Amino acid sequence: MKRVNTVLLGLGLVFLVWLVTRMGWHQLWQQMKALGWGLALMIAVEGIANLAHTKGWQHCVHAPKGTVSFWNLFRMNMAGWAINYLTPTASVGGELSRGTLLAANSTGLEAATSVLLDKLMTAMAHVLLVVLGGLLLFWRVKLPVELWVAMVVTTVLLSSGMTAFLLLQKHGKLGAVCRSLVERRIGGQLIKDAAQNLSHVDGTLKEFYRENRSGLIASAAWHFVGHSAALVHAWVFLSVLGQPTPLLTVATAGLLSLWFDLITFAIPMNLGTLEGSRIVILKTLGCQALLGMTFGIAVRVAQLSWAGFGLICYAFLHAQPPAPPSTVHSADSKFRQRIFDKEPEIEKGSLTGTT
DSSP states (O other), rough: HHHHHHHHHHHHHHHHHHHHHHHHHHHHHHHHHHHHHHHHHHHHHHHHHHHHHHHHHHOOOSSSSSOOOOHHHHHHHHHHHHHHHHHHSSTSHHHHHHHHHHHHOOOOOHHHHHHHHHHHHHHHHHHHHHHHHHHHHHHOOOOOOOHHHHHEEEEEEEHHHHEEEEEETTTTTTHHHHHHHHTTTOOOHHHHHHHHHHHHHHHHHHHHHHOOOOHHHHHHHHHHHTTTTTHHHHHHHHHHOOOOOOOOHHHHHHHHHHHHHHHTTTGGTTTTTTHHHHHHHHHHHHHHHHHHHHHHHHHHHHHHHHHHHHHHHHHHHHHHHOOOOOHHHHHHHHHHHHHHOOTTTOOOHHHHTOO
16 A cells, blocks of 8 residues: 555656646746745645644544643644655554554543544545535536536545444444454454454444534534635635635635545645646636646645644654553553443453354
């Protein structure tokens, strides 16, 4: 998988260099200079979006109030986001980093489940915004039929996958396959350990869905706000460069940007696809290709600025001493015992390989 992502990263870099060469380095630089202070404003909007996404994650953390401060959670979130953005790990490395950093301040079980819940709420909010935007624009904007078809098909497929993942989380079935293998004495100790760990996670997820539904709704709502920054980016960019900025144009540019980002999430840094998609979007709206390229570069500069901040956060967080092991392990053991007490349907016998 890492090799595939590295290949995608290389292809994206080649495509990006070709786009910049085709548009002209000098012309692109002149457009960026014309954007001026608008670029700083776009960076600020990106920061506000990151704060909103952190608030969404905070609602997924199954820990006593005040255990992890919002500032620390923000730094962990930015560290994970930077790793996802800058490395070819297909949005996996950053999630592992977030979980590891949080586990040093809470328990491993709480950290793992919070990241799983937050990842799903983030994606669902993203899809919801795209769907609502599509319904709003369908009767008002004339887009190529092929683009509408692509939007509908990919959105339906992604929504189906997220719904399936939601049901697996809600009913505690993420570890069902491993538990089935253990019952059939297949896979040895490795599968037994995986089944045990996933059973703990399943129990925690079921409890969270049962007892904290309002938290999940709040998480999705905050992520919805965070994703909406794409619309603000479009408004700032078009306004500062003196382009026509009717609300419908801004909404179309922002929502199409979100859709393209949704379907190209597996490409590291969205390299090439971010700029290429903005060219397509603004040309569809009657603007020049150079303007679309500038828009993509401006968004990338905003993202890279916060990715740099995230790497700094990662370094500082790793330099901090972890919580006392005895405290964390004790809390983890109590938390796991509470899950087993509340979830009698998890067969302990299946976790040890007995029949």
